[in-house]
Amino acid sequence: xxxxxxxxxxxxxxxxxxxxxxxxxxxxxxxxxxxxxxxxxxxxxxxxxxxxxxxxxxxxxxxxxxxxxxxxxxxxxxxxxxxxxxxxxxxxxxxxxxxxxxxxxxxxxxxxxxxxxxxxxxxxxxxxxxxxxxxxxxxxxxxxxxxxxxxxxxxxxxxxxxxxxxxxxxxxxxxxxxxxxxxxxxxxxxxxxxxxxxxxxxxxxxxxxxxxxxxxxxxxxxxxxxxxxxxxxxxxxxxxxxxxxxxxxxxxxxxxxxxxxxxxxxxxxxxxxxxxxxxxxxxxxxxxxxx
Amino acid sequence: xxxxxxxxxxxxxxxxxxxxxxxxxxxxxxxxxxxxxxxxxxxxxxxxxxxxxxxxxxxxxxxxxxxxxxxxxxxxxxxxxxxxxxxxxxxxxxxxxxxxxxxxxxxxxxxxxxxxxxxxxxxxxxxxxxxxxxxxxxxxxxxxxxxxxxxxxxxxxxxxxxxxxxxxxxxxxxxxxxxxxxxxxxxxxxxxxxxxxxxxxxxxxxxxxxxxxxxxxxxxxxxxxxxxxxxxxxxxxxxxxxxxxxxxxxxxxxxxxxxxxxxxxxxxxxxxxxxxxxxxxxxxxxxxxxx
Numbered sequence: 001x002x003x004x005x006x007x008x009x010x011x012x013x014x015x016x017x018x019x020x021x022x023x024x025x026x027x028x029x030x031x032x033x034x035x036x037x038x039x040x041x042x043x044x045x046x047x048x049x050x051x052x053x054x055x056x057x058x059x060x061x062x063x064x065x066x067x068x069x070x071x072x073x074x075x076x077x078x079x080x081x082x083x084x085x086x087x088x089x090x091x092x093x094x095x096x097x098x099x100x101x102x103x104x105x106x107x108x109x110x111x112x113x114x115x116x117x118x119x120x121x122x123x124x125x126x127x128x129x130x131x132x133x134x135x136x137x138x139x140x141x142x143x144x145x146x147x148x149x150x151x152x153x154x155x156x157x158x159x160x161x162x163x164x165x166x167x168x169x170x171x172x173x174x175x176x177x178x179x180x181x182x183x184x185x186x187x188x189x190x191x192x193x194x195x196x197x198x199x200x201x202x203x204x205x206x207x208x209x210x211x212x213x214x215x216x217x218x219x220x221x222x223x224x225x226x227x228x229x230x231x232x233x234x235x236x237x238x239x240x241x242x243x244x245x246x247x248x249x250x251x252x253x254x255x256x257x258x259x260x261x262x263x264x265x266x267x268x269x270x271x272x273x274x275x276x277x278x279x280x281x282x283x284x285x286x287x288x289x290x291x
Numbered sequence: 292x293x294x295x296x297x298x299x300x301x302x303x304x305x306x307x308x309x310x311x312x313x314x315x316x317x318x319x320x321x322x323x324x325x326x327x328x329x330x331x332x333x334x335x336x337x338x339x340x341x342x343x344x345x346x347x348x349x350x351x352x353x354x355x356x357x358x359x360x361x362x363x364x365x366x367x368x369x370x371x372x373x374x375x376x377x378x379x380x381x382x383x384x385x386x387x388x389x390x391x392x393x394x395x396x397x398x399x400x401x402x403x404x405x406x407x408x409x410x411x412x413x414x415x416x417x418x419x420x421x422x423x424x425x426x427x428x429x430x431x432x433x434x435x436x437x438x439x440x441x442x443x444x445x446x447x448x449x450x451x452x453x454x455x456x457x458x459x460x461x462x463x464x465x466x467x468x469x470x471x472x473x474x475x476x477x478x479x480x481x482x483x484x485x486x487x488x489x490x491x492x493x494x495x496x497x498x499x500x501x502x503x504x505x506x507x508x509x510x511x512x513x514x515x516x517x518x519x520x521x522x523x524x525x526x527x528x529x530x531x532x533x534x535x536x537x538x539x540x541x542x543x544x545x546x547x548x549x550x551x552x553x554x555x556x557x558x559x560x561x562x563x564x565x566x567x568x569x570x571x572x573x574x575x576x577x578x579x580x581x582x
Contacts, residue, residue, distance in 0.1 A: 103471075164467070171466060171474075172459045180394070181474040185466050 001276045003252045003269060004205065004291035006197040010265055012190035012258035014094025015039050018071035019048070019261075021092040025068060026051040033062045035078065036123055038070040038092060039259040040216035043237060059085065066090055071259075072123040073097040075130030096160050097124055100186040101131045107155035108132040112182055115140065115150075115174065117167050118159030122217055125159050143170040150177035160188040161218035161258070163195060163225065190258055191218055195225055198255040201291050202226035205253035207245060210234045211268055212257030219257025226255070238267040246276060253291065292567045294543045294560060295496065295582035297488040301556055303481035303549035305385025306330050309362035310339070310552075312383040316359060317342040324353045326369065327414055329361040329383065330550040331507035334528060350376065357381055362550075363414040364388040366421030387451050388415055391477040392422045398446035399423040403473055406431065406441075406465065408458050409450030413508055416450050434461040441468035451479040452509035452549070454486060454516065481549055482509055486516055489546040492582050493517035496544035498536060501525045502559055503548030510548030517546070529558040537567060544582065 011019075018038055025032050031052045037045045038053065045055060056062055059081055066088035069078075073093040082089050093101075107114050114137040118125040129137045140146055143166060156174055158167045164187050175181050202208045208230045212219025223234040230253065233245060246252065252272060256265050262285045269288050270281040282288050302310075309329055316323050322343045328336045329344065336346060347353055350372055357379035360369075364384040373380050384392075398405050405428040409416040420428045431437055434457060447465055449458045455478050466472050493499045499521045503510025514525040521544065524536060537543065543563060547556050553576045560579050561572040573579050 168463045168466060171462060175459060175462060175474055175476050176455070178474070179476055181476065183462075183466055183469070183472040183474060185470055185472065 001246070001250060001252060001272075003254065003272050003277060003289070004201060005265065005269070005285070005288040006194070006201045006253065006255035007290050008190070008193045008197045009254070009256040010258070010260050010262055010285065012188065012194075014071050014096060014188070015259045018092035018094065019044060021090060022048055022053045022068055023051065025066065025090050026053055029066055031065050032068055032090070033065045034068045034070050035059070035074055036070055036072075037215075038068060040213040040219075041259040041261065042213055042215075043264060044259070044261055062087060069093050070123070071097070073101060073127035074123075075127050076133070077130055094160070096186065096188050097127065100128055100157060100160060100184065103157055103184040103186065104128050104131040104137065105133075107157070107182055107184070108134050108137075112153050112155035113138065113151035115146070115154060115156040115170075116159065117141075117156065117162050117170050119217055122159060124161075128157065128159070140170070142166065143173050146170060146173050150174055152178055153180045154178045155182035155184070157184040158187050159217070160186055161191045161221060162187060163221060164192055194218070194222060194255070194258060198222045198226050199229065201253040201255060202229035202232070204291060205230050205251040206249040207231045207233070208253035208255060209241075209268060210255050210257070211264055212236070212260040216257045216259050219260065222255055222257060235268070237264055238271045241268065241271055243275060246272070254288070292537070292541060292543060292563075294545065294563050294568060294580070295492060296556065296560070296576070296579040297485070297492045297544065297546035298581050299481070299484045299488045300545070300547040301549070301551050301553055301576065303479065303485075305362050305387060305479070306550045309383035309385065310335065312381060313339055313344045313359055314342065316357065316381050317344055320357055322356050323359055323381070324356045325359045325361050326350070326365055327361055327363075328506075329359060331504040331510075332550040332552065333504055333506075334555060335550070335552050353378060360384050361414070362388070364392060364418035365414075366418050367424070368421055385451070387477065387479050388418065391419055391448060391451060391475065394448055394475040394477065395419050395422040395428065396424075398448070398473055398475070399425050399428075403444050403446035404429070404442035406437070406445060406447040406461075407450065408432075408447065408453050408461050410508055413450060415452075419448065419450070431461070433457065434464050437461060437464050441465055443469055444471045445469045446473040446475070448475040449478050450508065451477055452482045452512060453478060454512060455483055485509070485513060485546070485549060489513045489517050490520065492544040492546060493520035493523070495582060496521050496542040497540040498522045498524070499544035499546060500532075500559060501546050501548070502555055503527070503551040507548045507550050510551065513546055513548060526559070528555055529562040532559065532562055534566060537563070545579070
C-alpha cells in the first residue's frame with residue numbers, strides 16, 4: 001500500500017498566524033478569551049484551553065480578560081462593543097478576511113447591493129454581512145439561489161474558503177441581470193491551492209482521507225470536491241480510522257483543511273503505516289511522501 | 292417551401308433613432324455631414340446621401356456644415372475638435388453607447404485598467420477607447436487574447452453588439468487574476484435578443500439568410516452564431532440571392548442585423564416567394580410569418 005499527502009495541506013497562513021498570536025498572548029496573561037473557537041479545529045481549541053485560551057459565546061462572559069478576535073473575524077458591532085467595554089483586544093482575524101470586510105464596506109458605501117457567496121451561518125460570513133450597513137447583504141450558498149433579488153448595480157464577494165468554480169457560476173448569472181457588477185475575488189489562494197491539489201490527488205488514489213474539523217467549512221469543501229474521484233472520508237483525528245475502509249485499496253491519499261494541525265496529519269499517516277505500510281513512521285509532516 | 296422571419300430582426304432602437312435624427316436634419320439643412328457612415332448599412336447610407344446627408348472621413352472635409360455624430364459614437368478628441376470648430380453638432384450616438392463611454396471614463400478615473408471586449412478597428416470600440424485617458428484601454432476580440440496583461444484592479448466592458456457567452460468567458464478568465472473586477476454589462480438587449488432568436492430560428496430551418504451590411508459587426512455575429520445550426524448566407528440585398536442555394540431545402544429562415552432596414556428584408560422575402568413560395572408577397576415586414 002502506498003500513502004501520499006496532498007502537496008499543500010493543513011494550516012494556512014491565517015490559521016498559523018491566529019494560533020501563534022493566541023499562544024503568545026497566553027504567555028502574557030493568566031486567562032484570555034476568544035469569542036467563539038479561534039479556528040475551526042476542536043483539537044487545537046482543546047490544546048489552547050490548557051494554555052488559558054478560553055472560548056466564550058458572548059462578551060458578557062469575558063469579564064475584564066483580554067479578548068482575542070478569532071481568525072474568521074467578528075461583526076462591526078462587536079468591534080464597537082469591545083471598544084465601549086475598554087478591554088484589551090488582540091485581533092487574530094485573518095488578514096484576507098480583514099481585507100474582505102473592507103471591500104464589503106466599500107461596495108456598500110458606493111451604493112452597490114452586496115451579495116456574499118458563502119454559508120449564511122459561518123462566522124466569517126456573519127462578520128462580512130455586518131460591514132454592509134446601508135442595505136443588508138444577501139448571502140447565497142449556491143448560484144441557483146440567485147433568483148429575483150439581483151439589483152442593476154450589485155457587488156459580489158466570496159467567503160474566503162469557497163470554491164472558484166461556484167463563484168464564477170454566480171458571477172455569470174449576476175452579470176445577466178446587472179448593468180454594473182463589482183467583483184471582489186476574495187477566495188484565498190491557499191484555499192484554491194488546497195482544493196486543486198486535493199482533487200489532483202483524489203484522481204490518483206483509491207481512497208482519500210480529508211482531515212479537519214467537522215465544523216470547518218474549507219475542510220468540508222475539500223471532501224465535497226474529492227468525492228467524485230475517490231472514496232472519501234472526512235475525519236477529525238486518527239482515532240476515527242476504520243481498518244475495513246482500506247480493504248482492497250492500493251493507493252491512499254491524505255489531505256487536510258486549512259485549520260488542521262500537522263500533528264493530526266502525522267498521527268493519521270502513522271496509524272495507516274502501522275496497520276498496512278512498509279515505510280518507516282513519520283516524525284513530522286515533511287517525512288510523508290507527497291503527490 | 293416555408294419562409295420564416297426571426298421574431299426580432301432589423302433596426303434596433305439606436306439605429307432607428309439615428310436615421311430619424313439624420314432624416315429630420317436633412318429637412319433643415321441643404322447639406323449635413325456625418326463622420327463616417329451613420330450606420331453600418333451601405334443601402335441606407337446611399338438613401339440618405341440623396342437627402343443631403345453626406346459621409347466624410349475627417350473634420351477638414353466638413354467645412355461649415357452641421358455635423359451628425361453617427362450611431363457608433365466618436366472619440367472624446369473629436370468632441371473637443373468639434374467644439375473648437377464651432378460647427379453645429381447633431382449627436383446621433385446610440386444612447387447605450389453614450390452610457391458605455393461614461394462607464395469607461397468612470398472606471399479609468401477610479402484607477403481600473405479598462406479592458407474592452409470588441410473589434411479593435413470598430414468605430415464604437417475606437418470611441419470607447421478614447422474615454423480611458425489615464426491608461427490606455429486594452430481591446431480583445433476573444434477571451435483567449437487575455438494573457439499576461441491583466442491587472443489586479445481591472446474593469447471590463449463590451450462593445451454593445453458582441454455576444455454574452457464570450458463576455459462571460461472573458462469575465463471568468465479575468466476574475467482568476469483580479470482581486471477587484473468591475474464589470475459593465477453593456478451588451479445591448481436588442482443585440483442579445485436578435486442573437487437568441489436567430490439561433491432559435493437557425494435550429495428550426497435548413498437554410499438561413501442573415502441580411503445586413505458586410506461591414507456590420509452585429510450582422511456578422513448573427514451569421515457566426517447561426518452557422519453551426521443551419522446553412523448560413525450573409526447578404527446585403529436581395530440581389531445577392533442565388534437560386535441554387537435553395538435546392539432540396541424545405542424551411543428557410545431570415546434574420547437581419549440591427550442596421551438592416553425593413554425594405555431590404557421585405558425584398559428578400561418577396562424574391563424567395565417569387566421563386567418558390569405559394570404565399571402572397573409581403574407589403575411590409577409585418578406580413579412575413581415569424582418563427
